[in-house]
Amino acid sequence: MKHTYKIFYRFKSSGFFKLFALTAFTLIVGCAAAPKPAGVTSPAATPSQIAKGHAVDVAIEKRLRQEYRRWQGTRHRLGGSGRRGIDCSGFVKAVYRDVFKIELPRSSRLQVRQGRAVSPENLKAGDLVFFKPPSYPRHVGIYLGGSEFVHASKNKGVTVSKIDTYYWRKYYWTARRILPSFRHPRSLKPWHSRK
Numbered sequence: 174m175k176h177t178y179k180i181f182y183r184f185k186s187s188g189f190f191k192l193f194a195l196t197a198f199t200l201i202v203g204c205a206a207a208p209k210p211a212g213v214t215s216p217a218a219t220p221s222q223i224a225k226g227h228a229v230d231v232a233i234e235k236r237l238r239q240e241y242r243r244w245q246g247t248r249h250r251l252g253g254s255g256r257r258g259i260d261c262s263g264f265v266k267a268v269y270r271d272v273f274k275i276e277l278p279r280s281s282r283l284q285v286r287q288g289r290a291v292s293p294e295n296l297k298a299g300d301l302v303f304f305k306p307p308s309y310p311r312h313v314g315i316y317l318g319g320s321e322f323v324h325a326s327k328n329k330g331v332t333v334s335k336i337d338t339y340y341w342r343k344y345y346w347t348a349r350r351i352l353p354s355f356r357h358p359r360s361l362k363p364w365h366s367r368k
Contacts, residue, residue: 237323
């Protein structure tokens, strides 16, 4: 019995015992963690979900570029909402109504409160991008992809600009995602078939 005690004492005072105790503790705590509920899947997207998401983004960008061609060159007019002149928030409202059948508020002050916030590195086609340039309190456009966004510019009217140029990068404020992530390209009725 004394011999067994001496062996245990030597084992206990060794670094191996400390490692053994730490490992056992980790296993016990790990096993005590709450089990994952049945039916809950990992949040990581599957390759097919990623491909489908990419196809949706491409379809949305294509539709937005088609709509841009209809508005291209329309002059900027503060408070305007039609072909004779339109301002930035009026343009965003019109595009969302005509392309996505979504009614947005008329002003950029209210549009920035819609949807959910999106970080610049996670922008997708259709996201609203907001700026605070020195010429007016807020400016809004619609992100297209490839660092481009469409908007009603004070100087150029409805145009496409690069978000990563010095000017727009300097005055970038925030972005909002309005479109639901599950929107499928087939639900986007082509502009030329609208009545």
